[in-house]
Amino acid sequence: MEKVVTIARKWGNSLGVTLSKEVVEKEKIRPNDEVVITVTKVAPIKELFGTFKTNKTTEEMRKESKKGWR
Secondary structure, three states: OOOOOOOOEEEOOEEEOOOOHHHHHHHOOOOOOOOOOOOOOOOOHHHHOOOOOOOOOHHHHHHHHHHOOO
């Protein structure tokens, strides 16, 4: 099972989603195969602004995040 994030696009009077070539090959999906899709709407990034409050600068957060990489 593969988790895919994609964008719904207008397709006639409906909406459609596409799967990448890599996912199609990995899952061996062929035309007319039946697939199960679980749909979860992701909040647009603009709705997330203002929800994360900190007194740290972006540079301080960047340096903190890199500490564990070494």
